[in-house]
Amino acid sequence: MSAAQTDHLPWHQPVWDRLAACHRRGRVPHAIAVVGSAGLGKSRLAIRFAQALLCASPRSDGDGCGRCRCCHLQAAGSHPDHYAVHPESEPGGPIKIDQIRRLIEFLMRSSQYGGYRVTLVDPADRMTLAAANSLLKTLEEPPAAAVLILVARQFSQLPATLRSRCRLVQLQPPPAVLAREWLAEHCPEAIGLLALAGGAPLRAMAYAQAGTEGRYAALIADLLAIVEGHRSPVLAAQNWTGIGLRDWIELLQLALAELARAAFTECELDRIPGRADLQTLTERIDHSCLHDYMEEVVATRRILDQPLNEQLVIEDLFIRWRTATRGARLAKDRVSGYAAKVAVGRTSGDSIGLYQG
Ligand SMILES: [Zn+2]
Incomplete structure (x- = not known):
């Protein structure tokens, strides 16, 4: 052969x-x-x-x-x-x-x-x-x-x-059994990254070799810290100096896709890095904000052929993330507050209408 x-x-x-x-x-x-x-x-x-x-x-x-x-x-x-x-x-x-x-x-x-x-x-x-x-x-x-x-x-x-x-x-993407078999032979440490790689074996392998697992977990931690107000977008952006904009945006898109998946499907959270932070993040944000934010990220990706200041672009996307999730969080708080009142109204036998507004 x-x-x-x-x-x-x-x-x-x-x-x-x-x-x-x-x-x-x-x-x-x-x-x-x-x-x-x-x-x-x-x-x-x-x-x-x-x-x-x-x-x-x-x-x-x-x-x-x-x-x-x-x-x-x-x-x-x-x-x-x-x-x-x-x-x-x-x-x-x-x-x-x-x-x-x-x-x-x-x-x-x-x-x-x-x-x-x-x-x-x-x-x-x-x-x-x-x-x-x-x-x-x-x-x-x-x-x-x-x-x-x-x-x-x-x-x-x-x-x-x-x-x-x-x-x-x-x-x-091949059936999961075939992908895992192939990785077991060629790069066993990548098997756990298969879900993150969308089932694509060579991508999982590249993630394992590039240390993407750690960077992905770090990015999820940054996104969560910004949502919780523990880290400013400017400070978070400093963590990513020198990574290369294209790679960073790919990582961000990966994180957003995983968040969207977690919101709308049974997510295999146990299989991906940074799972605890990702779980917390899915609970903190209103997922209706994800679509618009993803569009903004895609729009930024389209202009990557132009000379850009890497640090400023990352800062800008982190600031937009804070803005997007802040609005959505307020809306979510209002909805969950209303839902709580409705629940109270139901258990106490009161008219739901009393609690509106
Ligand atoms: Zn020949």
Whole structure:
């Protein structure tokens, strides 16, 4: 078994079988979108398929042979018929129109090895609108034997016209049993983080390796301390200097999603870090405030490509958190106060109407 094979993720198998079947029949779509939440191995699946398409003699299970010249060139990142585009500046940064123009030029050339020319845009949902539109023109009249693979977490962010021209390959989180089995073998300390990672094994693994557990618990503690008035937003923001805005906002979104889940479903609180504080927090706030606050966080996330003062942005979001939860707490106190009066009214046989206002 080659090294590449041992990297195969078991939850990819059904999707892989379909891709391999397309390849065998010579019916590879011009554009494929590998879509799914973070931590499911979308990029790995895309690269695996690119390898298979470029291999001179793919194996019966659809994988590249790992032995031919094409496979070696591909593994070394120097296959002349392969072209990949990623953000130039930083991992979460934008993919710009110039990068896509170079990709289109590549697609127009003829193949060096006489097979497919395979291009990859990862993550495609980081393309600017201009970049996505320039790609669309190519997809309307795709060159022969050219395959474009888009990898995207938020496929809906791409223009509908572009999406409609892609064959969708949707990855779902594996069944919990399979995810735990795989983690037990590869990263046992991440099993407890699977719920926090939305069931995505590689995400749980990344959390374990990055020490996210501790940071997540610390953020929940900050959110609670701000709600309870024990810590000012400015002071809380100082705890997060140097973390990187993108990572911090992802952590915040994770915490908010967990709070929302706790409010509306049976939450697996015992499985996640900072559970005691999270439990207290769910009791302290009125969850009606979460939706609007989450929108504000998303709006901030959208402007992360601009140069921002990290400290000020974190402060601002903590201040907004205090404002959002303060209003909601007042409302909650009024409601629970009223509910208490109603309850008293009922037990004493009085008219409920007497206690209104
Ligand atoms: Zn090969």
